[in-house]
Amino acid sequence: MQIGPYLLPNRLFVAPMAGVTDRPFRQLCRRLGAGYAVSEMVTSRRDLWHSLKTSRRADHSGEPGPIAVQIAGTDAAMMAEAAAYNIDRGAQIIDINMGCPAKKVCNAYAGSALMRNERLALSIVAAVVAVCAPRGVPVTLKMRTGWCAAERNALALARAAEHAGVSMVTVHGRTRDQGFKGAAEYDTVAAIKAALRIPVVANGDIDSAHKARDVLERTGADAVMIGRAAQGRPWIFREIGELLATGEPAPAPQTREVRTWLIEHLRDHYALYGEFCGVRSARKHIGWAIRALPGGEAFRAVMNTIDSCELQLRALGDWFDALAERYRTLPQSPVMRASDDLSLALAT
Secondary structure (H helix, E strand, C coil): CEECCEECCCCEEECCCCCCCCHHHHHHHHHCCCCEEEEEEEECCHHHCCCHHHHHHCCCCCCCCCCEEEEECCCHHHHHHHHHHHHHCCCCEEEEEECCCCHHHHCCCCHHHHHHCHHHHHHHHHHHHHHHHHHCCCEEEEEECCCCCCCCCHHHHHHHHHHHCCCEEEEECCCCCCCCCCCCCCHHHHHHHHHCCCCEEEECCCCCHHHHHHHHHHHCCCEEEECHHHCCCCCHHHHHHHHHHHCCCCCCCCHHHHHHHHHHHHHHHHHHHHHHHHHHHHHHHHHHHHCCCCCHHHHHHHHCCCCCHHHHHHHHHHHHHHHHHHCCCCCCCHHHHHHCCCHHHHCC
């Protein structure tokens, strides 16, 4: 799998998710088998570039390349300027957000709302490519299948984007109107893959190793991009990679492995966000990791009352140690059993 000059180790991608795919989370996913990760979207508004939120989103310290940054906006000149700004700060690939369904983004006519205005959308693509191409920076595009069921124009836009110089297209198999409701469809992805020469990535509802393999086979896509299914379960990339390589998915990790990964991730998280914000924003990552485990919801309620990073780490470590000891004599760890939806049966 290759994007411009960058040869990737595999075809398993982490989707950009606002408030989730910061540098610590991207690095965790890559450590556990993802071959590529895109940053949270960075605004094209110059007046917000120096805000604390944007500066954190643009932090790539120690991150392995290629570093991909997603930009969002509605003005071609501003988007081109944002691309140059992020390249100066380490971006090696620029991704254009034409897929976010959030109302606050679409109400500003950004994200997937751009698909309703093909002329504006393509002017943005052209302006960003014009800035990036002389610097050897590939431009990629993430989109949905269209605005609504009656307006599925992803194929036409993808063809035009390829002609304008985009190096890769990612398609989430829902319209903007669907949000994350209903089931993703992959026929549109398959049609785009058949029509384009550049790599095409399938996204949406890929939540297991077998689903990833099925989507790759059904669409002919060059890669899969995973978002929500990696929340609390970043080892899904390892599972998929093993299935594609050997025919069998990697086993779910042991409880103490998850403990180690989560604590290391949280230390990195605290370093980026500081004590006050770090302990609070870490709660969602902890909640995702423990929600399916025996006693997870009860512990989550306790965790949400802790306002110290070190106390949070100590409580989390103690809880995982107790969980591992509790199931020490079982042939499978509770993490493995939870992955098979058996955690409730194990709870006492």
